[in-house]
Amino acid sequence: MLSADDIRGLYAILPTPARAGANKLDALNTVDLDETERVVNALIGDGVSGLIALGTTGECATLSRPDYEAFASCVIEVAKRRVPTFIGTSALGGHEVASRMRFIGDCGADGTLLGLPMWQPLTTKAAVGFYRAVSECFNDIAVMVYANARAFRYAFPQEFWEAVAREAPTVVAAKLSRPKNLPELIAATGGKINIIPNEMTVGDFFTMAPDTTTACWATAAGMGP
Numbered sequence: 001m002l003s004a005d006d007i008r009g010l011y012a013i014l015p016t017p018a019r020a021g022a023n024k025l026d027a028l029n030t031v032d033l034d035e036t037e038r039v040v041n042a043l044i045g046d047g048v049s050g051l052i053a054l055g056t057t058g059e060c061a062t063l064s065r066p067d068y069e070a071f072a073s074c075v076i077e078v079a080k081r082r083v084p085t086f087i088g089t090s091a092l093g094g095h096e097v098a099s100r101m102r103f104i105g106d107c108g109a110d111g112t113l114l115g116l117p118m119w120q121p122l123t124t125k126a127a128v129g130f131y132r133a134v135s136e137c138f139n140d141i142a143v144m145v146y147a148n149a150r151a152f153r154y155a156f157p158q159e160f161w162e163a164v165a166r167e168a169p170t171v172v173a174a175k176l177s178r179p180k181n182l183p184e185l186i187a188a189t190g191g192k193i194n195i196i197p198n199e200m201t202v203g204d205f206f207t208m209a210p211d212t213t214t215a216c217w218a219t220a221a222g223m224g225p
Helices: 033-046 065-079 094-107 124-137 158-167 182-189 202-208
Strands: 009-013 050-053 085-087 111-114 142-146 171-175 194-196 215-218
Touching: 033 050, 033 065, 050 065, 065 085, 065 094, 094 111, 094 124, 111 171, 124 142, 124 158, 158 171, 158 182, 182 194, 182 202, 194 215
Parallel strands: 009 050, 009 215, 050 085, 085 111, 111 142, 142 171, 171 194
Antiparallel strands: none
């Protein structure tokens, strides 16, 4: 399994390419898999260090299960572990999260980008318990916490990170944008979780924490490769 130290360089965030007519409410088979293959190969060929698929830009919350599986399996198969590949598994409830994680694990994903079950906001106790349960059930899949406070209606406070670092050993990274307390956050996690900024804030991160800022993510990397 990937560790926090293994995550280095630029991780490109993939859009999910749509076929013509995908905007129709009753559309089926909406993902353009030929374009998916092209984009994955282009990004890897251009030198990205890793891939993240099925976040917000990738429509993780809105794809049908057949489309989700078609896209996820295509990304993993085309990447062929040339670079670490994280596949989003966020869903409304824990059972669907587990089902998605089982699927991407069987396909050979290196890790998952995972937010909280999003139907109702969670308490810190429940949020920590969720990631602890994920670690217990899937101990060979690295987890990148999708720490989007707006999307998941949770502030991801420092006590959350302290507890997750202690109780959820498969959590090795966190996708963040602008934490105001980065040095304190790094200290709270004891170096077990790689705090990853976007490409616009990586300079600020490096100024605050040059020894631990080893990677960044970029949605812009998928905008016209």
